[in-house]
Amino acid sequence: MAQYTYLKLLAAGFTTLQIYKIIAFAPHFLDASKYEQSTILNHFVRLHNSKVLRTAASKYNKLYAEKIIENLTTDKVNFITINDNRYPTLLREIANPPVILYYRGNIKLLNFVLLLGIIGSRNATAYTDQALHYLYPAFIQHKIGIVSGLAKGADHSALKLALQYGLPAVAVLAFGHCRHYPAITRTTRNQLEQHGLVISEYPPQTPIKKYYFPQRNRLISGIAKGILITESEEHSGTHITLECALDQNREVYVVPGRFYDHMSEGNMIAAQQGAKIVLRPEDIIDDFKLTK
Incomplete structure (x- = not known):
């Protein structure tokens, strides 16, 4: 088989x-x-x-x-193949989708909720948390879930707060399930394995290597309806995921920036290139409802 x-x-x-x-x-x-x-x-x-x-x-x-x-x-790791009916429909649309997804947690989240990818700087400030506290309550009634990586900064905030608000939450690893990085996100990952979902395209013992992370980013945008950038510098790894989202024809959203703040430079450049500035939760929710 x-x-x-x-x-x-x-x-x-x-x-x-x-x-x-x-x-x-x-x-x-x-x-x-x-x-x-x-x-x-x-x-x-x-x-x-x-x-x-x-x-x-x-x-x-x-x-x-x-x-x-x-x-x-x-290793307590499950898997689904690309031929499985539980495999995320959106992910099948991207170029060279993973032939297998290894996972811990509730695999049903990939198809039964609308997912918003949230990305941003590893040096994200309290502004990212403030923006998510503003957006998340409105997501609850519309069953919008959150997908992100498990890097420190914006990724970690997005998933940690999603768990606090009871939103469906999916983390995408850039290594095997028997590895972890960085240590600061370990507790959140443990909670996601129990109450959300953690996926990877790599076998469980796959080590942590730098060049796996850009590959991981295409999955974050690949399973999401759209991508939201909270904070990003002008030259940021966030833009790798942004490019993936654009290639995959996903909507890109940005949190409004602040003058003279280098953590908003990447957001505003993305907005100049066509990303949608989010002023209220409905700016995302209305788009998601139209594409159900």
Whole structure:
């Protein structure tokens, strides 16, 4: 079955993009026998002449899906594949969506609530909290949930306050479920695993690497109806997620900025480029109701 093949490919070290390239190279790969899959991978590796791919192909041939699932159970991590009806509909629309989502928590949140992605600076000030305290009460009656990363600053505020207000909350990791970073968000993550949802496209033991974070950002915007920027500097990692949102045809919102405040510069640049300035909760709610 496809789900077992996906599990083995990811456990062997193939990336999501590489998996799509393998399937493009041999469209019948998922349905092929073990021998045929091994032959296809060998041809694929020779074509790309990559030591990393050779290592992954060799590891793939030694893996058993049953053992991988056993390890997932030990790690208390569940998974769904892109073919599962619980897989988020919006995420299927993006380029190269994850073939598997590993998760802890309530997977139903991905399809049964409207999600707003909230992003901003790791150096976010009290202004981010003030803005969210203003917006969140109105989100409750409209069943709007929150999705963000688990970085310190705006991400952490967005999810921590979502839990306080009883809003559906989803965190997206840039590493495996058996890892965590930064330490300051650990308690919030534990609460999300119990009362919300924590997802990752990476197998549970995947270590923390810098280049995984931009990949993570495309999932934040990918499962959301729109993205809200609370505070961001002119040159900020926030703009990676902003670019993903624009590529995915998501609405982008910004909290109003303050003159002479460098933490608002990124917001105002985004507004000049077409992002919608939010003056009241209805500026987001009305858009979300129109796209139900």
